[in-house]
Amino acid sequence: MNIKHPIKITGVGKYLPQVVLSKEIEAKHNIPVGWAEKNSGVQQRHWTGNETVGYMGAIAAQSALDNSNTDIKEIDLLISAGASFDYIIPNQAAVIKSQIKNADQYHFPALDINTTCLSFLNAFQYAASLMNEQTRKILIVCSEVSSKHLNEKNWETLTLFGDAAVAVIVEYDTSKESCLIKSMHKTYSNGVDLTKIEGGGIKKPFKFFPYDEELHSFQMKGKNLLKLANKELPIFLKTFFEETGYDIQSVDKIIPHQASKLGLLLFKKMYSLNEKVVLETLHKYGNCIAASIPLTLVDAIENKKINRGDICLFTGTSAGFAIGSLLIKY
Amino acid sequence: MNIKHPIKITGVGKYLPQVVLSKEIEAKHNIPVGWAEKNSGVQQRHWTGNETVGYMGAIAAQSALDNSNTDIKEIDLLISAGASFDYIIPNQAAVIKSQIKNADQYHFPALDINTTCLSFLNAFQYAASLMNEQTRKILIVCSEVSSKHLNEKNWETLTLFGDAAVAVIVEYDTSKESCLIKSMHKTYSNGVDLTKIEGGGIKKPFKFFPYDEELHSFQMKGKNLLKLANKELPIFLKTFFEETGYDIQSVDKIIPHQASKLGLLLFKKMYSLNEKVVLETLHKYGNCIAASIPLTLVDAIENKKINRGDICLFTGTSAGFAIGSLLIKY
Numbered sequence: 001m002n003i004k005h006p007i008k009i010t011g012v013g014k015y016l017p018q019v020v021l022s023k024e025i026e027a028k029h030n031i032p033v034g035w036a037e038k039n040s041g042v043q044q045r046h047w048t049g050n051e052t053v054g055y056m057g058a059i060a061a062q063s064a065l066d067n068s069n070t071d072i073k074e075i076d077l078l079i080s081a082g083a084s085f086d087y088i089i090p091n092q093a094a095v096i097k098s099q100i101k102n103a104d105q106y107h108f109p110a111l112d113i114n115t116t117c118l119s120f121l122n123a124f125q126y127a128a129s130l131m132n133e134q135t136r137k138i139l140i141v142c143s144e145v146s147s148k149h150l151n152e153k154n155w156e157t158l159t160l161f162g163d164a165a166v167a168v169i170v171e172y173d174t175s176k177e178s179c180l181i182k183s184m185h186k187t188y189s190n191g192v193d194l195t196k197i198e199g200g201g202i203k204k205p206f207k208f209f210p211y212d213e214e215l216h217s218f219q220m221k222g223k224n225l226l227k228l229a230n231k232e233l234p235i236f237l238k239t240f241f242e243e244t245g246y247d248i249q250s251v252d253k254i255i256p257h258q259a260s261k262l263g264l265l266l267f268k269k270m271y272s273l274n275e276k277v278v279l280e281t282l283h284k285y286g287n288c289i290a291a292s293i294p295l296t297l298v299d300a301i302e303n304k305k306i307n308r309g310d311i312c313l314f315t316g317t318s319a320g321f322a323i324g325s326l327l328i329k330y
Numbered sequence: 331m332n333i334k335h336p337i338k339i340t341g342v343g344k345y346l347p348q349v350v351l352s353k354e355i356e357a358k359h360n361i362p363v364g365w366a367e368k369n370s371g372v373q374q375r376h377w378t379g380n381e382t383v384g385y386m387g388a389i390a391a392q393s394a395l396d397n398s399n400t401d402i403k404e405i406d407l408l409i410s411a412g413a414s415f416d417y418i419i420p421n422q423a424a425v426i427k428s429q430i431k432n433a434d435q436y437h438f439p440a441l442d443i444n445t446t447c448l449s450f451l452n453a454f455q456y457a458a459s460l461m462n463e464q465t466r467k468i469l470i471v472c473s474e475v476s477s478k479h480l481n482e483k484n485w486e487t488l489t490l491f492g493d494a495a496v497a498v499i500v501e502y503d504t505s506k507e508s509c510l511i512k513s514m515h516k517t518y519s520n521g522v523d524l525t526k527i528e529g530g531g532i533k534k535p536f537k538f539f540p541y542d543e544e545l546h547s548f549q550m551k552g553k554n555l556l557k558l559a560n561k562e563l564p565i566f567l568k569t570f571f572e573e574t575g576y577d578i579q580s581v582d583k584i585i586p587h588q589a590s591k592l593g594l595l596l597f598k599k600m601y602s603l604n605e606k607v608v609l610e611t612l613h614k615y616g617n618c619i620a621a622s623i624p625l626t627l628v629d630a631i632e633n634k635k636i637n638r639g640d641i642c643l644f645t646g647t648s649a650g651f652a653i654g655s656l657l658i659k660y
Contacts, residue, residue: 053532078517083421088479088527089413089548091444094650097519104519110650111452111515114421114442122441129459148535149418185441187408189427189434197418200536203382205478206529206546211536218419320424320440 005128008178009330011070011169012298013063015056015143016046016285025159029152036159037283041261045162045286047147053084053092056165057143058099064139064167065100072102075169076135078110081123082290084144085112096141116195117257117318118185119290121326124170124314125183131172141167144289149197151217160260161218162286166294177309181327184240191228191321194221226262229317234270236323237315244327246311248273251327253306257316258282258292279305292316306330335458338508339660341400341499342628343393345386345473346376346615355489359482366489367613371591375492375616377477383414383422386495387473388429394469394497395430402432405499406465408440411453412620414474415442426471446525447587447648448515449620451656454500454644455513461502470498474619479527481547490590491548492616496624507639511657514570521558521651524551556592559647564600566653567645574657576641578603581657583636587646588612588622609635622646636660 021044022036037043048056057080065072080093087095093110097103113123120142127138143165150158173179199215200206209215241247248254248271256267258281268278281296288295293314300306308330315325351374352366367373378386387410395402410423417425423440427433443453450472457468473495480488503509528534529545539545571577578584578601586597588611598608611626618625623644630636638660645655 048532083419084532086531086533088530089446089525090522090649090651091413091446094445094517094519094522094652097517098522107516107518109445109452109515109652109654110517110519112442112444114444115424115439116419116421122439126456126459129456145532148532148537185439186437187424187427187440188437189424189440192420192424192428195419200418200530201383201416202378202414202475202478203384203416206536206541207478210541216536319420321420322424322439324439 005131005180006173006176007128007131007180008171008173009168010171011064011068012301013060013067013167014295014298015059015063015165017048017051017056017163018046019044020047022159029158031155035155040156040159041282042159042286043283046164048145048163053086053143053145054095054099057096057141060143060165060167061096061100061139061141064169068169070137070169072100073106074137075108075139077108077130077138079123079127079138079140080112080143081119081140082142082144083114083116083119084289096143115185115318115322115324116320117259117289117292118316118322118324120294121183121314121324122185124326125180127170128180136172138170139167140170141165142291142294144291146218146289149217151213153213154217156222157218157220160287162288164285164288164291164295166291166298168294179329181329182240182244183326185322185324186236187320187322188228188232194225194228194321195319222260226266228321229263230266232323237325240325246327248313251313252310253300253312254278255293255296255300255312255314258285258287258296259317260287335461335510336503336506337458337461337510338501338503339498340501341394341398342631343390343397343497344625344628345389345495347378347381347386347493348376349374350377352489359488361485365485370486370489371612372489372616373613376494378475378493383416383473383475384425384429387426387471390473390495390497391426391430391469391471394499398499400467400499402430403436404467405438405469407438407460407468409453409457409468409470410442411449411470412472412474413444413446413449414619426473445515445648445652445654446650447589447619447622448646448652448654450624451513451644451654452515454656455510457500458510466502468500470500472496472621472624474621476548476619479547481543483543484547486552487548487550490617492618494615494618494621494625496621496628498624509659511659512570512574513656515652515654516566517650517652518558518562524555524558524651525649552590556596558651559593560596562653567655570655576657578643581643582640583630583642584608585623585626585630585642585644588615588617588626589647590617
């Protein structure tokens, strides 16, 4: 897609469960002091207790509605964008909708989009493609719980992942102040096995494969992921910026998926980018799957690191293996 | 959405696992002979052995490609539309893509859309919204495995559900022979608890809730579902047909979701419709979640019950609770 779609982010909200310090995890699991920050780059993250995906998502949504003085009745569509779900059926957006105050009085559709870590980008692109006089306000919710899929013996994933919910309200912007400039997503099937939660689906159904910490937890081949990303990302981004009038050096802000410490380092090095342009929240939130990119956006908005009209690149990789980018005028 | 989008179905394919007769299920589970057909309306359905969602989906996709002389390299996007998944991560479309011959050589995106039983309708609408000179061919795959979520003590669901995969290729149709006339989807949150597979998600994670036949299987409140559908469907369809130039009596074919025997009966009675207009496959395939509507379409194409240019209504209900409809010129 290469057309400028008038779409504006007008409200954001978030919900973060209990904070868990890396030193607490290290103490509990006999991990050397400092290992987590050194290796995963994460000082703290938030992990759910009994909070569900729906509960967190609904609170984030309410916060976005309140922050933008939006009434739930103005919402034309709710998209749940992410890989976490409370139930196998119904779909997660329907569950989130049922937990937002007064949303049961309105019958706007509730739909799930899932490209794992890149789900927010696809949801934003979909929202942009729908925007018109009839569909004016869309609520995108990324509510992710990774902490129930962590293998306590796998320090790499145990210290990397966090839980968070973020909600973003996007609106049809007739003033043309804000827009989606371009979006692109590519799936590289040679990397399909590099990131997995293998158990719990139809391949190894729970009926026949009881809970096993390895089978039902994140499995990542970190080195292979970095190798594939390093090969494909430059080719992807070169194509992505064609005909946009921008390149990676000329955008105002870059919000990468907070995939890993090494991934972020290599990305900055590859393009000689610094922390003023490349926004990071990995150290305080960890990798929150699809919530990472919008959470970093919310952090930037709250801390005035992004200004209305900024040209902003969202970019990242996901399981699958996929690369996705979105260029917006904020 | 109320704009005519040029989109044409140019290829279909399916995969059906092993057939299982109702009388076999009755014999195995001490159900009275004839109970299944009398109550669920299903004489036979197909159930997987070791087949996965990805395996079935890839075969259906290959069949659709072959039937339409489409090369995989022509595909611009793969959408997996449904509620079944092989792994929690990566997303199902990425898994299906990795199993289609030669698809690893092309990097088209692979994205999941999930509104449970109505997923095909939302995927079709999404595809239509993207169609342009750059995005010309989209592969929609609905691959559903319900048989791993059946409670053997719950005769209603045990005899109702089936497994199937269907693939549909849609193309940008510049000839304007075929189009999407209108789509609509509404989510009624007062019905969120009426259809569920409760376990296996974050609400009741595997880690803390071991396999339990009731918890990890379909739970349906059939009577309440019918009551809600009977109340909301006429209101929904009245709004849906506004400004289309059609009504439910004037369309050529209606493909409803094959939700249940009683649901189909009440729908036909409500609008005085007969079997020539309302296409049914429940008796031979059961309720195949999101695959039911496209499977009934494929059946109609194979048996020459639908002609190019026919005005065709896809309509149904889903968990959530939701109602969705799509009006196309085939």
